[in-house]
Amino acid sequence: MKRIDHAEASSKFIKAKDHIDFHDKRLWDLRQKRDRESESLPEWQELRTLASQIKEHTLTHLADYLEEFERNAQRNGVTVHWARDAAEHNQTVFDLLHTRGAKTLVKAKSMLTEECEMREFLGPRGIEVIETDLGERIQQLDNEPPSHIVVPAVHKLRTDVAAVFARTLGTDPANSDVHYLAESQRQTTRPHFLAAGAGMIGANFAVAETGTVVVCTNEGNADLSINLPGLQLASIGIEKMIPRIEHLGVFIRMLSRNALGSPITQITSHFRAPRPGTEMHIILVDNGRSERLGMADFWYSLKCIRCGACMNTCPVYRRSGGLSYGATYSGPIGVIIDPTFNLRKYAALPFASTLNGSCSNVCPVRINIHEQIYKWRQVISERGQLPMVKKNGMKLAGRILASPRLYRAAIGAAGTGIEYLPNFMMYNRMNAWGKQREVPVTPPTTFRQWYLANRGKKGKKK
Amino acid sequence: MKVALFIPCYVDAFFPEVGVATLELLERLGLEVVYPLNQTCCAQPMANSGCHQEAAATEALFVRNFKGFDYIVTPSGSCTHHIRDHLTAIPQTPEVTAVRRNTFELVEFLHDILGVRAFPWAEFPHKVGLHIGCSTLRALNEAKMSEIAGMPFSKPHALLSAVKGIEFVTPARPDECCGFGGTFSVFEEPVSARMGYDKVHDHRNAGAEYIVSPDMSCVMHQKGCAERLGLPLKFIHIAQVLNGARA
Numbered sequence: 005m006k007r008i009d010h011a012e013a014s015s016k017f018i019k020a021k022d023h024i025d026f027h028d029k030r031l032w033d034l035r036q037k038r039d040r041e042s043e044s045l046p047e048w049q050e051l052r053t054l055a056s057q058i059k060e061h062t063l064t065h066l067a068d069y070l071e072e073f074e075r076n077a078q079r080n081g082v083t084v085h086w087a088r089d090a091a092e093h094n095q096t097v098f099d100l101l102h103t104r105g106a107k108t109l110v111k112a113k114s115m116l117t118e119e120c121e122m123r124e125f126l127g128p129r130g131i132e133v134i135e136t137d138l139g140e141r142i143q144q145l146d147n148e149p150p151s152h153i154v155v156p157a158v159h160k161l162r163t164d165v166a167a168v169f170a171r172t173l174g175t176d177p178a179n180s181d182v183h184y185l186a187e188s189q190r191q192t193t194r195p196h197f198l199a200a201g202a203g204m205i206g207a208n209f210a211v212a213e214t215g216t217v218v219v220c221t222n223e224g225n226a227d228l229s230i231n232l233p234g235l236q237l238a239s240i241g242i243e244k245m246i247p248r249i250e251h252l253g254v255f256i257r258m259l260s261r262n263a264l265g266s267p268i269t270q271i272t273s274h275f276r277a278p279r280p281g282t283e284m285h286i287i288l289v290d291n292g293r294s295e296r297l298g299m300a301d302f303w304y305s306l307k308c309i310r311c312g313a314c315m316n317t318c319p320v321y322r323r324s325g326g327l328s329y330g331a332t333y334s335g336p337i338g339v340i341i342d343p344t345f346n347l348r349k350y351a352a353l354p355f356a357s358t359l360n361g362s363c364s365n366v367c368p369v370r371i372n373i374h375e376q377i378y379k380w381r382q383v384i385s386e387r388g389q390l391p392m393v394k395k396n397g398m399k400l401a402g403r404i405l406a407s408p409r410l411y412r413a414a415i416g417a418a419g420t421g422i423e424y425l426p427n428f429m430m431y432n433r434m435n436a437w438g439k440q441r442e443v444p445v446t447p448p449t450t451f452r453q454w455y456l457a458n459r460g461k462k463g464k465k466k
Numbered sequence: 467m468k469v470a471l472f473i474p475c476y477v478d479a480f481f482p483e484v485g486v487a488t489l490e491l492l493e494r495l496g497l498e499v500v501y502p503l504n505q506t507c508c509a510q511p512m513a514n515s516g517c518h519q520e521a522a523a524t525e526a527l528f529v530r531n532f533k534g535f536d537y538i539v540t541p542s543g544s545c546t547h548h549i550r551d552h553l554t555a556i557p558q559t560p561e562v563t564a565v566r567r568n569t570f571e572l573v574e575f576l577h578d579i580l581g582v583r584a585f586p587w588a589e590f591p592h593k594v595g596l597h598i599g600c601s602t603l604r605a606l607n608e609a610k611m612s613e614i615a616g617m618p619f620s621k622p623h624a625l626l627s628a629v630k631g632i633e634f635v636t637p638a639r640p641d642e643c644c645g646f647g648g649t650f651s652v653f654e655e656p657v658s659a660r661m662g663y664d665k666v667h668d669h670r671n672a673g674a675e676y677i678v679s680p681d682m683s684c685v686m687h688q689k690g691c692a693e694r695l696g697l698p699l700k701f702i703h704i705a706q707v708l709n710g711a712r713a
Contacts, residue, residue, distance in 0.1 A: 015656035024660070032639070035613070043615040317613060319643045323657050323664075356654060358647030358661075359514065360600035365613045378552070381516030390516065394653065398517040405475065405512075406523030408504040415479040436652040440659035441690030444480045451478045451485035455501050459489075 005349050008331065010356040014324030017159075027159055028322040034155075035316045037265020038366065051258055056370040058251050059307035062212075063297060069212040069245045070288065076215030077286055080277040087289045090120035096287050097122060097204075097237060101131055104235055106201025110193075112219065112226035113137040114206030115153050115310060116241050116289055119332045134196045136225035138189055145172040151326030151334065154263050154312035159325045197228045202235035205275065208259065208309065209252060210244045216276045217286065218252060220259055220269040227273055236284040238275065242293050243306040255309060258368040263311040296344050301379045305340050307369040314363035314373055320356055329353055336363035340376040343384070351389040354380035415450055469499050470532050472540035472569070474682075475507040481682050487705040488541045488572055494709070495582060499539075502531040510548035513555060514648050522555040529556070529565045537579065538569040541705050543602025543681050544648070546571040551605060571606055572705055573680045577621040584628050587710040591631035595674030597665070597688070598622055599681030600643050608680075612641050622680050622704055629707055637668040646687035662691035670697050680704045 018024050042048045062069055074084045087093035093116075101109060109131055111117065123133045123144070135144040139156035143149065146168045150156030157165065162180040170177035175188045197203075205226045209218040217238045219226045230236045246252065260269045278284035297303045315321045315335030326334035331342040331350055339353040354377045363373040384390060390398075404410045437443060449457070469492065473485040492499045508528055512521035528549070532538045540546055549569040556562060576582045598620070602608050609620035626632055645651070645661025652658075666688050669677050677699060679685050685701045692699040702711060 011654050011656060014654070018656050018660050028664075039613060039615075048615060319645065319661055320654070320657050323660050355515075355650065356657075358600065358643050358645060358650050358658075360643040360647075361604040362600075362611070362613055362643075365604070365611060378514070381514070382518055383516070385516035385518070394515060394649070395517070398512045398515050398520045402509075402512050402517065402520030402522075402524060405507040405509065406527050408506055408527070411475070411506040415475070436655035437690070439655060440694055441662065441687065442693035443690065444686050446480065447482055449482060451473045451482035452501075452503065454482050454486060455489070456503075459501070 005346065007348065008329065008350055008352055010324065010328055010330070010352050013328035013330065014356075017325040017328055018323065023159065023161060024323060024325075026161055027325060030158060031316045031322045034263075034265055035313070035366075038262050038313055038316065039265075041261040041265045041267065045257070045261070051254055052368055052370050054254050055258060055309075055368055056307060058246060058254060059309075059369050062245050062247055063243065063303065063306050066242065066245065066297065069247055070242055072212040073210055073215055073245060074288070076213065078215075080215050082215065082277065082284045082286055085285060085287045087287050087291070089291045090122075090289075093120045093239065093287055093289045093291065094122050094125040097239070098126060098129055098131065100235065100237065100285055101126075101202050102129075104201065106131070106233075106235055108132045108134065108196065108200040109202045109204055109237075110134045110136050110196050110200040110229045110233065111204035112206060112221065112229045113140050113156070114204070114239055115150075115332065116206055116239050116291075117204070118149060119291060120239075120289070122239075134193065134200070136193055136197070136223075136229055137221070138186060138223060138225075141189055141193065142168060145169070148327065149332065152312060152315055153310050153333065153337075159327065193225075197232045200233045202237060203229040203231075203233040204237040204239065205230050207238060207240040207244045209246050209255060210240050211247075211249050211252065212245055213248045214276065216249070216274045219273045219275065220256070220271070221273070222270040224271055227271065230275060231279070234282045236275075236278060236282060238284070238286045240286060240288055242288055242290055243308075255368075259309060259311055262313045262366065262368045292344055296341075299344070302340065302344065302376055304371050305337065305376060307371055308337055308341075309369060310337075311368055313366040313368065317362045317366045318357075319360065320358060324356065329356070336373045336377070337371070340373060340380060343380055347384065347387060348389055351384045354384060412452070467497065468534070468536045469497050470535040470538045471499050471501045472505060472508070472532065472538050472545070473501070474540060474542045474545045476686065477541065477682050480686065481703070484541055484682055484703040484705055487703065487709040487711065488539070491705055491709040492539065494587070495576075495580060500535070505531045508545045508548050509553070509555065510545060511648055513548060513552055518555040525553050525556045528553070529562050532565050532569075533561050535568060537575065538565065539572055539575045540569065541572045541680065541682065541703060543571045543599045543606055543608070544683060546574075547601035547605040571602060571608070571680065573602070573608060573622050573625060574606060576625060576708070582625070585625070585708050585710075588628070588708055589630040589710070589712060590676075590707050592713070593633045593635050593673055593675045594626070594678045595635050595637055595669035595672055595676070596620070596623055596626065596640075597644065597669070597677050597679040597681065597684055598641065599646075599679065599684045602680055603641055609641070612639075625708060626678065626704065632707075635669075635672040635674050637672040637674070639668055642668070644684050644688050646684045648683070651687055658687070659691065662687050663695060666692040666695065666697055666699055670699055674699065676700045676702055678702055678704055678707055
């Protein structure tokens with residue numbers, strides 16, 4: 005398993021100047037809209053606390069709420085399946101489609117199916133999956149995973165989309181007008197809705213007391229995906245539970261405000277029962293969530309409602325792009341979730357952060373994201389997953405800095421400073437500091453030397 | 467009042483003038499300040515890299531050097547953050563917790579503990595962009611954060627406002643991280659440098675001649691970026707300005 009090299013990948017992203025400029029500005033714009041919208045609600049901080057408490061309560065009583073949800077969904081005429089992991093989920097979906105002869109699956113946005121690599125599983129088994137969310141469709145047609153959990157193709161310029169659509173949908177490559185492009189996607193996706201044997205949605209929330217699946221969208225594609233075909237599927241991560249319908253208001257008031265800076269999504273759909281004469285199946289997926297729930301330092305990440313605000317605010321994410329994380333989840337929430345899937349592969353990700361802390365402040369459910377990033381670094385170090393150059397550098401630094409004598413020898417004389425102590429800070433990774441920055445000039449004396457000369461050993465002014 | 471001065475390793479090695487200004491300023495305010503001679507570092511570089519075990523001996527040395535003081539004052543927000551919130555690689559004896567509790571970043575010490583609001587000796591006739599490092603901003607809570615609603619406040623700004631002739635400019639993203647991030651600056655060099663470039667451009671576009679900051683590590687990074695870009699920006703620590711530096 006190849007380790008993800010976030011620094012290397014981000015360097016490629018940064019070289020495309022138009023792209024990074026746009027990406028950074030677009031996401032910062034979302035952050036600012038989010039600031040304005042959240043400031044319009046004087047009770048914003050109280051809502052965050054409530055949302056956090058509801059999620060914390062639900063997660064600490066998860067088994068009960070899952071069973072309540074199952075009972076109510078069954079009462080509504082829905083068949084409920086349980087999937088331990090991605091493989092079980094994908095097999096369940098395949099069996100449902102296969103036994104009913106469905107060859108095409110239209111689907112709405114779902115990070116869970118990305119996590120399960122469902123398209124990659126179904127494709128070779130003869131099932132065509134059509135992403136119907138505009139951003140997801142762009143990414144599917146370009147053979148790339150989503151780079152952002154809310155705006156999946158945000159790293160692309162409209163000229164990139166024009167090129168992808170020209171290649172795959174036969175549009176005019178010279179026309180990058182957004183209306184033209186969106187209309188082209190709409191016209192080419194519509195027939196799939198009508199012809200598909202099955203439709204699939206994800207879930208923003210699953211309400212235990214009613215068995216309802218709640219989906220928040222801006223395009224209406226989730227409604228078309230599930231309201232047209234005869235076989236309706238919903239894949240839901242088990243952490244999406246909330247106890248009662250009255251709790252939904254807390255989250256709905258925050259979700260779109262925090263994600264996009266709009267008061268609410270265009271459409272908030274409640275799916276409860278199959279239409280007459282059709283079937284509806286819900287697949288409740290664990291895929292590592294129970295294990296995460298058992299991690300004392302990291303279970304809080306399960307409160308996430310996937311608003312993406314931590315990505316929009318993250319200065320590192322904005323300048324490296326979601327694909328540079330090489331994982332389903334990117335940005336601050338990604339770097340605390342991805343290591344639970346594969347510590348070795350994703351060991352670099354918790355270091356793709358300056359620990360500035362703005363992610364935790366924008367989180368609508370008060371996940372202590374930057375503190376978890378800090379904690380993950382300890383786990384990675386303790387489990388021997390730090391790069392040798394860093395581990396050895398830290399061992400050396402730890403020895404020098406623990407000894408006044410070695411420390412003074414390292415920085416004591418003018419001109420030798422940068423060769424020893426600040427080595428770990430400056431001159432690692434092939435002189436990384438000096439590539440794009442000037443190195444600080446070593447002054448003639450250290451502060452300590454000045455102090456001894458000017459205040460004397462007893463600390464008196466000379 | 468027994469006050470100790472902690473000069474972080476990178477200030478000791480690269481920016482002794484910041485240590486001098488901090489010491490002189492505290493002395494001007496009538497304090498007797500002790501500089502424990504065996505001090506090195508707070509252990510933040512190791513701890514932020516996840517290397518707790520490697521941080522332990524340095525943390526223990528820090529506590530040996532600074533135990534018994536009423537206040538430990540340092541011109542660095544991130545070191546204060548480490549000591550206050552993260553110095554946990556060693557057993558938490560009463561001695562350790564007292565050192566952690568008594569450590570203050572210079573601005574909060576002046577603003578909150580001493581309550582100083584006047585610096586009659588200070589004059590800085592320049593256009594200034596203020597850079598507050600992320601630890602100083604979010605962990606020490608020295609100013610309002612742009613992502614949290616509320617009444618604007620800024621302790622560094624409040625102190626600098628007492629300096630004659632100073633003129634503030636406001637960049638488009640005043641509290642965007644500059645990308646230093648400790649070892650992040652070398653292990654994530656491409657993003658770090660890009661963030662630094664964006665930061666110094668933002669200040670320059672706002673018309674800043676100087677970037678003034680309570681955080682010298684951010685400044686070390688930004689200065690390196692500005693010099694490489696050839697931007698006519700100068701950098702100075704807030705202690706130097708408050709101590710009366712004119713340029």
